[in-house]
Amino acid sequence: MGPNGALSRHVLKYRSRQIQIDMALAVCEAIEHKQNLVVEAGTGVGKTFAYLIPALLSGKQVLLSTGSKNLQDQLFYKDLPALLTMLKLHPKLALLKGRSNYLCQLRLGQAMEYASRNSEQALDHLLKISQWASVTKDGDIGNLTTVPEHSNVIETVVSTKESCTGSHCGHYEACFTRKARLRAMEAKVIVVNHHLFFADKLLKDTGFAEILPDADIVIFDEAHQLPDISIRYFGQQFSTKQITSLLAHVMDIQRQELGDTIQISECCQQAGLALSQWLDALNQSQLTDWRNALKDKGLSQLSWALLAALTQISQLLLHHLGRSEALDLAVERLQALTPKLAAFFECNDVQAAYSVALNRGGAMLSISPIDVAKQCQSLFATDTRWIFTSATLQMERSLGHFCKQIGQAKARQLIMDSPFDYPKQALFCVPRHLAKSAQGSQTAKQLVDICVPAINAAKGRTFVLFTSHQMLEQVALLLRTRVNYPLLVQGQGSKQHLLDKFKLLGNAVLLGTQSFWEGVDVRGRNLSCVIIDKLPFVQPDDTLYRARAANAERQGHDPFSHISLPQAVISLKQGVGRLIRDERDAGVLILCDNRIVNRAYGQAFVLSLPPMSRTRDLDKALHFLKQIP
Template identity: 60%
Template sequence: MNVLTNKSSQRLHIDSQQAFDDGGVLSKHIRAYRPRLVQKQMAAAVSTAIIEKTNLVIEAGTGVGKTFAYLIPALLSGKQIIVSTGSKNLQEQLFFKDLPALLEMLDLSPKVALLKGRSNYLCQDLLDKQLEGCDSLDPKVLDDLLRINQWAGQTRDGDFGGLTSVSENADALTLIASSREKCSGKQCPHHDVCFTRKARVRAMDAKVIVVNHHLFFADRVLKDTGFADLLPDSDVVIFDEAHLLPDIAVTYFGQQISTRSLNELLNHVLEIYRLELRDSPQLQTLTTLCISQLQDWHNQVFDSGESDWRVLMGNRDLSGHSWSLLQELESLLSLLANHQGRSQALDDVQEKLNVLTNKLTVFFQCENAQAAYSVDFGHRYCILRISPINVARECRNLFDSQTAWVFTSATLQINQDLSLFTKGLGIDKSQQIILDSPFDYRAHALLCVPRHLSKVSNHEAAVSDLVDVAVKAINAAKGRTFILFTSHRMMNAVAVRLQSHIHYPLLLQGQGSKQNLMKKFRQLGNAVLLGTGAFWEGVDVRGRLLSCVIIDKLPFVSPNDTLYKARAESVSRDGRDPFTSISLPQAVISLNQGVGRLIRDERDRGVLILCDNRIVNREYGQAFLNSLPPMSRTRDMDKVVDFLQQIK
């Protein structure tokens, strides 16, 4: 049986606790280590969850040291472990830094594997095909492909994370990244050396596997990896950055169709026609017609600017065009069926196109009253989403009782209550713990909501107010500031004004990758960074490099968001208020994520400025204040300036 004996249970508790004591393994290997009671408390709770195979939900404030608090008991248990993260950055930090360090300290040597989504790996077959048809490629793309080809002969794992000679945003990467739609499986000439397949084999053979939430749900919910089940059954699953799980669960218990994938499949049919089946011109004619219909349909959807599919289907022209597109796709599928057996590649495309067409039919029919149907717009293509408004029941079946499930994050509670998170994921029975940060926020951090702010709904006045506040704070902080926004429109408007008001380097989201912008911010030492959602979490700047965080307004979800509207209607039918049940709790957690960028170390000092006076003059503002760290508070910008000028 896969159960710890009483003796080994006691040993796990004792060894886990001793690791954090003075004279324990951490103090022996980490310079200036000091025991933290909250870290030991978290480790004890994780040990109990592993021993008893129970659910543990634990909010661990910044500075608790949650990574070591869950890794040490998990590693000492000797169990099969999956650690799932919400970001690629944390995933790589765990695998390349934290796990190797701890395994050396603990003198353990289990097999460890890092597994990412397949789009993070090079497909050798796609690379070969792109180089074969290089005459038609853009020179920049070809140059990048040649660099990738050189790297391909040196890399052991094919993970683009180790590719430094090409930009992470390079167009070439999308052409040669592994994908299920383009995978030919065992028919591929590179099957034996396939990087994606080898990564899966390493994971199945490992004792400790580091994944991300998207991959975990793709494996457990969709079984849609192209290699059957991707992850082994495990004794312990630990979700770090667990606050992201509810939204990710919606994605995987729902359905999504990428029109880019549909377009690529249709173009693949044309390629097969040109290479193998030139005696069947009807293939070219009908496929070209489908591509044309899809393009016309795209144009209509993009021109509408509407993301709610139920609203879009009220447009008679668009509705008619949608069904015409579907009819042409079904005609093409009938034609492909007539050619079955003539081409392995065509048979493969037929199977994939049939799946996509069926999904498209379900989306167009729009029949599930308990789901939101939405369109997410990309540059040239879009994602069609069916999002269930409640995933608790599905998650309840996912989190089985044979596994110890640990959910942790720095932001899970609303008003000191974790039930919103547990109810959303259907976690009916769990130990719930809130561990406050050990940092001295009252002495080291100041929260300011400036007086005389205009209403945030008045865009022009709000921009002027924010710029005035930001200029004072930035000059006092000598740069060293994040300005976090809830919209790109506000960010861009403030950026234009700030350029002529400050003399410090200005870094704007979109000027480069998140990683490159953060690298520049650290190197410059006096920069001001403007960003939206991507910079509200997963960013760690310690010390005097970051002294001030400014947030434009409370991060409420847009009332026009398709999923929010569907959830709001459902909540209203139950006699509850959508604002207090959905909008407010989500905004509290989002604000906490942004606030968490400020104080990352016990020696850090800084100021948080919120340019939204609703937090102090609306009754619901208390919910935000009760959930924030216990910072000192002021409404006086002069005090902010004094505080910032004292940070050396």
């Protein structure tokens, strides 16, 4: 990393940065002394090379876990090959994704059998997938470019645990999912994502038992996501669509293999009716907190009726074990699913939140622990060296909140500030005269009145980030008639498609919600202005937040300062981080929420953000934008 090192010889216009070397040395020490390390590395530090180089030079087995598929692909296809060439190293590499990212040859064959039932567009997509299947080497759906990623056909042909028949499958030897896992078990450097890491380590839910090795070094990039992701995996989550799918599968087995047992189909139909009635009642109640929903006697009765119907099917199927291999597997799935449903309905864990998220044709049921610090501490307590890094971990110059959440209070903690000249490169504006009581359409109009002159001053080149889809839609509708620059709105296409189009146009305006607040890298003159509608506080009626808040109060803590504020600070930092991505970038951040100025807690946000110049004068911000070439 020095002025005459391998990077300077291979990377065009490379400049040695002491802050990057300092981070790399910290990673070296963590590896050598078997320490856990938590490090915030601001934008521009070069954290990817700072953790990769020591890890690769150590010669040890390394597991790299990321928060997004984009970073996962960047590490595997770009950063690792480049570094290994520079360092003249040749370890085996493996890229491993969740099974739903791989094509299943069995499901594709089944889909092709009934291809004629599809619409013209679906049939076209299916034929293109079939054509791609004959040439792909890894079956990674992410490399399928001829079919839109949101196509409904894709979910019918990817690998699922429920549809997998393992070694009994006729495609077992050629199975893309199996081969990907074999490569991972043989590799020295394995690239995964956080969801796969937790699914494998905690749920053993990959369908191939535990496949990730106990690596010598585990590095979590985008580690700020870990507290939320770990809650999901230390808890339980399942969809009512799993019940619907299983009932349909059992009825198919009965029709095809057990024609003399019509009672099976009848019981499945009764259970399907019970599920439908339960979902109807849930839809009418519009409740998301299951503890509150159980107070509805009618809904409660329907819940136990559904559980009884599923238990009856399970008992009936036990009498037919051995008659059908497919039925035996279905019984195993049913016996695993029924206790989960019972645990959800009973709500016995006072240290967990029970929530229902209604979706098209079903509901997602979640049991979420309100504190996972002890579980994380146990998980990260092996001889493995655990390294956690992100550009957004600290609050008010402290990593304590993040470390406490993941049980790493004893880990070494470092904050590596960005080398960018933020006071010169960026201006932070909270406009004066923001209405305190604006609601709904008034808020949207106020936002548009700020967006229009900013967009014009920036010559397009603007991100407008929202905390809700509803506000995004209202502002998008109003902006269409008031700006003459290309308007890209979340939902018009995939995230990557919109980003590619934004970069290609060079003068576009992109409107997005949470998925665009992080993991988005637009460098240079294409992005000069980021507008954020309001401080990203969690909704106070969120089921998990309410459970956490109640627990905090029992321990004598203030829920707002203990839970809500730290989460909002990290989220805002992610959104702000979209603006300055390079030492030559310049831009304006406009936050349309004066609570950061006139509330005492606003200082926590200000102290946690990069040291940008600040103003309340929108005209000054517009002048700054006009000076950017």
